[in-house]
Amino acid sequence: xxxxxxxxxxxxxxxxxxxxxxxxxxxxxxxxxxxxxxxxxxxxxxxxxxxxxxxxxxxxxxxxxxxxxxxxxxxxxxxxxxxxxxxxxxxxxxxxxxxx
Amino acid sequence: xxxxxxxxxxxxxxxxxxxxxxxxxxxxxxxxxxxxxxxxxxxxxxxxxxxxxxxxxxxxxxxxxxxxxxxxxxxxxxxxxxxxxxxxxxxxxxxxxxxxxxxxxxxxxxxxxxxxxxxxxxxxxxxxxxxxxxxxxxxxxxxxxxxxxxxxxxxxxxxxxxxxxxxxxxxxxxxxxxxxxxxxxxxxxxxxxxxxxxxxxxxxxxxxxxxxxxxxxxxxxxxxxxxxxxxxxxxxxxxxxxxxxxxxxxxxxxxxxxxxxxxxxxxxxxxxxxxxxxxxxxxxxxxxxxxxxxxxxxxxxxxxxxxxxxxxxxxxxxxxxxxxxxxxxxxxxxxxxxxxxxxxxxxxxxxxxxxxxxxxxxxxxxxxxxxxxxxxxxxxxxxxxxxxxxxxxxxxxxxxxxxxxxxxxxxxxxxxxxxxxxxxxxxxxxxxxxxxxxxxxxxxxxxxxxxxxxxxxxxxxxxxxxxxxxxxxxxxxxxxx
Numbered sequence: 377x378x379x380x381x382x383x384x385x386x387x388x389x390x391x392x393x394x395x396x397x398x399x400x401x402x403x404x405x406x407x408x409x410x411x412x413x414x415x416x417x418x419x420x421x422x423x424x425x426x427x428x429x430x431x432x433x434x435x436x437x438x439x440x441x442x443x444x445x446x447x448x449x450x451x452x453x454x455x456x457x458x459x460x461x462x463x464x465x466x467x468x469x470x471x472x473x474x475x476x
Numbered sequence: 477x478x479x480x481x482x483x484x485x486x487x488x489x490x491x492x493x494x495x496x497x498x499x500x501x502x503x504x505x506x507x508x509x510x511x512x513x514x515x516x517x518x519x520x521x522x523x524x525x526x527x528x529x530x531x532x533x534x535x536x537x538x539x540x541x542x543x544x545x546x547x548x549x550x551x552x553x554x555x556x557x558x559x560x561x562x563x564x565x566x567x568x569x570x571x572x573x574x575x576x577x578x579x580x581x582x583x584x585x586x587x588x589x590x591x592x593x594x595x596x597x598x599x600x601x602x603x604x605x606x607x608x609x610x611x612x613x614x615x616x617x618x619x620x621x622x623x624x625x626x627x628x629x630x631x632x633x634x635x636x637x638x639x640x641x642x643x644x645x646x647x648x649x650x651x652x653x654x655x656x657x658x659x660x661x662x663x664x665x666x667x668x669x670x671x672x673x674x675x676x677x678x679x680x681x682x683x684x685x686x687x688x689x690x691x692x693x694x695x696x697x698x699x700x701x702x703x704x705x706x707x708x709x710x711x712x713x714x715x716x717x718x719x720x721x722x723x724x725x726x727x728x729x730x731x732x733x734x735x736x737x738x739x740x741x742x743x744x745x746x747x748x749x750x751x752x753x754x755x756x757x758x759x760x761x762x763x764x765x766x767x768x769x770x771x772x773x774x775x776x777x778x779x780x781x782x783x784x785x786x787x788x789x790x791x792x793x794x795x796x797x798x799x800x801x802x803x804x805x806x807x808x809x810x811x812x813x814x815x816x817x818x819x820x821x822x823x824x825x826x827x828x829x830x831x832x833x834x835x836x837x838x839x840x841x842x843x844x845x846x847x848x849x850x851x852x853x854x855x856x857x858x859x860x861x862x863x864x865x866x867x868x869x870x871x872x873x874x875x876x877x878x879x880x881x882x883x884x885x886x887x888x889x890x891x892x893x894x895x896x897x898x899x900x901x902x903x904x905x906x907x908x909x910x911x912x913x914x915x916x917x918x919x920x921x922x923x924x925x926x927x928x929x930x931x932x933x934x935x936x937x938x939x940x941x942x943x944x945x946x947x948x949x950x951x952x953x954x955x956x957x
Contacts, residue, residue: 440602
């Protein structure tokens with residue numbers, strides 16, 4: 377059996393990639409992908425813990441969070457689409473009317 | 477057999493939301509005004525049902541939902557805010573073909589907040605949190621041809637989804653170390669979490685996740701942009717409603733479930749509270765947009781409320797909980813006044829830019845006496861001047877801080893309150909002592925009703941606080957087991 381630590385290391389790597397992506401990427405779609413990575417790293421954790429604790433609620437939680445991540449992506453793309461319609465680009469560095 | 481009557485407010489609001497969505501397909505744009513009245517009726521029914529079950533204490537659905545004094549208190553806060561916003565939106569959405577979506581999203585976000593308030597399980601809490609967040613992302617971008625509104629929605633979405641990812645990651649560690657997602661279960665098994673360094677990671681992630689919703693510095697970056705860019709009625713919902721959702725979630729998860737780790741999060745909240753109130757007040761001083769100023773003032777208020785997490789005596793929690801109620805009325809009222817002023821400016825000049833600029837408040841007392849008077853009461857309440865709700869809640873919160881020996885914290889908070897008076901008084905100066913630039917305007921009726929209700933809330937809590945204080949105490953008792 378693969379030790380629990382391996383899963384936790386994997387999930388923290390995926391989480392860090394997602395966090396780095398959110399901080400460094402400027403394209404709206406890449407940002408959404410980074411958020412999905414972060415959510416999925418939490419899902420890996422939940423499933424791994426669930427299997428090692430012999431408790432189903434972690435897997436149930438993962439199903440909920442997958443559904444919510446899908447809903448979140450839909451809202452995100454809807455917002456990006458309306459930006460694209462208005463400005464023909466989704467580079468978030470150029471969306472800066474509101475500041476200080 | 478579950479007692480579904482206890483969940484009736486949520487069920488009613490969800491059904492009314494769906495009904496409005498369907499009805500919107502069938503009726504023409506000109507008749508969509510009626511949808512706002514249906515939504516208000518649903519909210520009033522939900523409010524009455526919640527108040528009638530105020531002293532119930534029960535858990536339902538295998539312990540995933542709990543109905544207790546704390547949940548009922550926060551549900552009333554959320555429904556009141558939502559009701560005020562809905563009434564005002566009847567005018568705001570007039571003639572808009574997406575009126576049905578607006579009210580549906582508003583009701584769904586209210587349901588989400590209410591689910592968070594009565595969540596007794598991390599799964600329920602997370603689902604409610606996401607329901608409220610997703611609905612408000614869409615609401616913030618409601619004016620889809622207005623670049624500011626879309627920008628506000630995008631910033632809110634990116635930061636919001638980051639915060640839910642952080643929260644979920646924290647929750648996964650809490651689940652892993654305690655082996656359960658039920659909040660009382662976590663409280664029993666939290667010893668293992670406290671003993672391992674993973675507990676620290678989990679607490680940091682959870683504080684970050686909730687902190688984004690509460691708009692604590694350094695997680696506040698989205699708040700001023702979103703409150704300024706979003707439609708003003710939606711800003712009222714965000715500042716007064718969705719911010720409180722962060723607090724009730726933090727009360728449930730940190731204070732009840734992770735009470736063992738309290739030294740860790742009390743230190744974190746002490747630092748966060750101080751920088752939040754200081755930065756919020758200092759930056760608010762230099763704002764020329766009223767919406768942005770109110771946003772920073774709202775950041776500062778979150779700093780005061782989070783003092784309750786630092787002090788953690790029953791009296792301080794009472795003060796914090798009472799503060800959420802008074803802040804809901806003050807902030808909704810203030811944002812609705814800004815909405816009325818925006819309406820006035822737009823009816824003067826259709827192409828006006830910067831409708832939330834402070835110059836538009838010049839001579840407001842002559843142009844709209846009722847609105848100007850209400851705004852004066854709201855800003856004085858936010859500053860904490862008697863006899864308003866803000867004074868009562870600040871008095872309880874600060875005096876309990878001093879009683880428990882944290883004099884330095886109380887001194888910083890009081891200095892901050894004094895500083896905040898500067899920018900609140902500036903609005904009053906603009907309204908009452910500068911010349912008006914137009915004739916008298918009468919407020920649209922829905923806005924006037926919503927503002928008068930908020931005004932009544934602020935004054936009633938300020939003048940006759942006993943029942944509200946007692947009731948906040950009951951809610952605080954839930955946290956002190």
